[in-house]
Amino acid sequence: MHTTIYTLFKQGYNKSQIARLLNVDRKTVRKVIQDIEQKGEVERKSKNSVLDNYRQFIEAKVNKGLSAKKIYQDLQAEFGFEGSYSNVRRYVQKVKQKIANSKVYMVLTTLPAEEAQVDFGYIGKIKVDGKFKKAWVFTMVLSYSRYMYAEIVFDQTVETFIQCHKNAFKYFGGVVEVVKIDNLKAGVLNVDFYEAQIQKDYASFASHYGFLPQPCRVYTPTDKGKVESAVKYVKQNCFSGEEFKDIDEAREHLKNWLDDVANVRVHGTTKKVPKEVFLSEEKEKLIALPIEEYHISRSSIHKVTTNCHLIYKGNYYSVPYEYAGYEVEVVEMGSFLRVFFEGKEIALHQIVKNNEKGKYVTNKEHYPSSKNITIEDILSRQRDKMAEIGNWALEFFEEFIKQEGFKKYDYRSISGIIALKERYGAEAVDNACKRALSFRGLSYKVVKNICEKGISDLPVYEDESYINEGTTELYRDIKEYNKLLEMGELQR
Template sequence: MLRSGTMISLHELKAEGKSIREIARISGHSRNTVRRYLRSDGIPEAKPRPSRPSKLDPFKPQLQDLIRQGIFNCEVLLRLLQDQGYQGGRTILKNYVKDFRPPRQAPAIQRYETKPGEHAQVDWGICEYIDLDGHVRKVPVFVMVLGYSRAMYVEFTKRCDIHSFLRCLIHAFKYFGGIPKIMLTDQMKTVILGMEDDRKPRWHPLFADFAAAIGLIPKVCRVRRPQTKGKVERGIRFVKENFIPGRRFVDLGDLNQQAIHWCDEKNQRIHGTTGERPCDRLLQEGLQPLPDKERWMKYLQEPRRVSRDGFVSYDGVRYGVPWRYSGRDVTVREIHGRVEILLDGSPIAIHEKVHRSRAVVPLPGQYTGLVAASGHAHPRPQARQIPSYDVEVRSLDYYEQLAEVGV
């Protein structure tokens, strides 16, 4: 059958007054073909050919039974039919099965909606930025999304460790004004150390203590099922596609301030799924009230050891402490933009938070008295020389009498 474009060219040649013989010579088709297409009003329909019997015909009932069972793999079908005596080939089998094969599609899922205050989803993401030297750097981002209201909290960190995670959780709960009943996460190494034989997660002991202290129930979603926590997955993609591009910031503190303002704006927009503003639905969440400060304050502390030169490393910054605490084990906590260094619960140094990596922040009077003490925080055990007139002079007879008494 000729294409429509070829048919148009044949009619154009006829309109130019050319004969059938000349048109056949120019187009390369036979005169009968040219004559048939020029005489037809439209595209001539091909006459149906009578179907010829095939070797597959006797086995079509068995083949239909296999297809109804969901078997469409022609290799499997060929083997099963050959066991029943089929002598035909694979091609005729494929041509027959393709009309019954269902279209490929992802398995359908049910949307997971939750009640107010029931659960939140959390996860880590990795964003990129260009530093002052023109190098591409990566920065972790923590995202929490409340399941009912879709309210979102975003915080950038320098690390993805357990202490950073707990700090971000506390900041998120304070931002939302309460705590959900359930927190859903994937099998992130930050909080899950492994799986038990019964497939239950083995939580990080510090995280488990934290969850029990504030009344939070942690749950883990199934492996390779990202749609289980699709709300936070979309939240991370939203940060990467909407917040980060073109963003200009001075340091991590400035970036987090911008992230909070951005969250405030986005939580006031009409959400595409709920059709309502997350900030309005947040009022309906009915979150658990925040616990007393003493119940979660200890989870903001990280253990550190003071170096010989009197510094403590925290988030890539070295903060100074009095030299007399060199070599001691201390704890560091970050509160209201300040870094406090404590020994036995009492602060020994307080600094303003510095976000510039590898910065050194000395403490005023950090080395006072170092030279006089020769670098020793405590007096070394020593003997003491006394004047000669203070020594009592005794005769040898006195010691001989003492020896006799001993005998």
Template sequence: MNVLKPNQQATVYTLLERGTTQHQIARITGIDRKTVRSYQRRWLARDDRSANSPGVATGSEAVAAQTPPPRPPATTPVGAAAATSLCEPHRAFIEAQLRLKRNAVAIFQDLVDTHGFAGQYNSVKRFVAKLRRKEPEQFDRLSFMPGEEMQVDYGEGAPTLVPGSDKYRKPRLFVATLRYSRASFRCVVWKSGQQVWAELHERAFRHFGGCPQYVVLDNLKEGVLKPDLYEPELNPVYAATLKHYGVVADPARVRDPNRKGTVENAIGHTQATALKGKRFESIEAQNTFLANWERNWAAKRIHGTERRQVQAMFEEERPHLKALPLMGMQFFKQEQRTVCDDSCVRIEHSSYAARPAAIGSKVLVRIYASRIEIREFASGALLRIHAKAERPGTVVLPMQERVFNPSRETRHILRQAQAIGEQASRLCKLMFAIEGRVGQRKLWGIVGLTKHYPAQCVETACAQALAQGVYSYTHVKELTKRAFEEAATAMQAARSPEGGAPASAAAPNVPALTQQHSLIRQADEYADLFDLATTAAAAATASAEGGQS
């Protein structure tokens, strides 16, 4: 009890003598109600002593002697009805408002405004408090089969020295508990994340020597990206880890920690018994201590509810756990990327081909230790797999998928020149060797001559240019045109009735052409074509000269 000053004591006694309630005294004087109650007991005990032993009254006692004794509390006569609250006629309205989650102040205001309520707010407050009393909530005891469920959660470990400093900080305490046997795996980490959360589950599975069917967790971001009562969205790394080990996640409902009460109790037991009042110089030292404590004490204890040893129940549960896979989980980091205009995605300063994903679309990228997986954004279907580049700036893009590349264009031109003939291929290679990539324009021009002249004429012109040492597209074009005209003249002379020199004699530099082939038409058809072209050209020339005059 707090000791009050004499003037405060006199004030309290005076108010008590006047019949003031404890609540009013506390409100007037600012003294705690518990202190007022203690002094009231003193005052009552002193009054009893004064009544039994006559004497001279002084101070507040004299005032009390002159003041008539307080009126005894009213008693309800036998058979009379108890006092009824003024709110009782409005019970239905008040209950309806409470179901709407309205408070006593709002209900009192509505009663005054719309129902003509004549009582005070305190009457409404007391009535509402009685209606709000609920029966204690009942919880069912859940029973599980061996190897059926494991519960996981985070707590706080003991203060640990932060590396590189002289400060102590509490790391995160991960606890995984098998629901049937209550055997637990405990580990502390400095930081948590998607991969750390999945790695801790993998370590727990290997600690128990097997996997349960289900794992129950709350809705922390490392495990659940989007909480939902029906279809919660799991973290992709966590989901892939559970799929690798054949375990199904069963997230608890939001704000429902009682669903995983076993691991909650395990965390509290660890903090209160093993780590209470301890400090560690490193995270490794704390993990070693937890492993020894679990083996020597926690596993050997008699469980309070089951009244059996935890280790004995775990040995009974161990054969029911699912076998571990031969290989551990290959962890990855999943990110979202946009396909650039070169049909690649940028990952860690390198470019990787993303086709058949369209340019500008979004894809999911899984970054493993030694490979890159590109998946469709909506369905997660696998599109491409690439070996991870060792050097930043690497472009992993096959040549056939590139839209344009100077070196690829050069090879394409040279292949077309080789299709024309040996001399054309030789001339184009020589011109590219002399002028480099800039000379590709001339190469395109030489290859493009085959669109207007026979390939044999282009090949003959290239042979003449090589012999003359003139490496020019314009010169090759003139030679090709001349060779074509000479070939046409020789063909006309060969089919004329007067006869004439053979084609080989008319054009000694032009090799003999193939005359008989399934793809070659008759010479008369070619002659008609040439005559038509000559007539059209002469008409165009005459028209142009007439316009100028």
């Protein structure tokens, strides 16, 4: 309304005409015109869009080159978005325009020995042991002098990534303060704008060598522009159009190219020779190489079973129960086995030696408290509960666990006797234990049968015995008497 009033005023309409045209008070018109002429025109407030909540998601999709239609479908699938496609289309157009307007960037300058940038570049297939294998070139370039190191590799694992760094630092004769890395799995576990999670082995290596690993921002190629240009240069100038009979010839060619071409040419950006700048201004400022060698640990992925163990080289090692069913990283370091989940160490064990198999290495603290109980703990609790029933029950317990052939899992029999208390009462169970002791019937079934038949209160005569002191033709196993009791043939 303010804009409309002032526009009409500038077109020659007087205040009364404007008031009649817009159906507003003449005083309001006068006040608006005075305010605008004194303070300037009021900026139109921008309206918030419902898609602002998904802005980062949409920007990432736009950077990947996805169409507005595809982004609309992804919003529906991943977030249950209920807005219209036309709204998404207009929003995507605005995002594209903003990205187009933000392609400008600052030139990032560094001090001598302050920074290096690393990356891989695919160079085709090279013959190894008579077979062609996919090959990449690892490149590290010093940001200040543009002095570079490169080598041929056949994978991008953590071990290879670290070894390439070691070779590069040895080539330079020292270490830089910061190494900028692309968001490779070998170096970065979790890509995050504010706090990326560095792969633990690479982080340990960086700590040992004294440099800071710095992941580049996603979709921001200018963060590592120097190494991207260097990789492109290596691929085109060193490898393009070349054919090698084997890997040895390819490596020799790359080594000579670095020394005779790449590091001694006049750099296109700095207009200086990288090797000359490196030797005169940068080399002496590098961090000294560590005295002790860094040994790369061997790691592998394993799944934790429901019994809270993982299998490693034929043996079983416990893991905290919270990680049952998850995949964890297992690292063998010397005589120890370290277990990691998302970069955090969750278990440490001594490795089983002498090539033994099938052994369980268990930390009881890895189980929940409800499961973390030993047989000895169970028997101790049962002793207390039998004592609560009575002295005869306690004596029955002591005789039961001392009998020949007792196995620890037989504690279930005692659990059964304790459970009889709820049905027959402590006194009846105690007397039943007394009667069972008299007949040396040290079993749950005997005590149960005595309680069921109601004979727990019958007297036990000390001068009579139902047990043969020695084996005779009349000897019967106690189990046969149990059967007679069940059949009702035996009364007392």
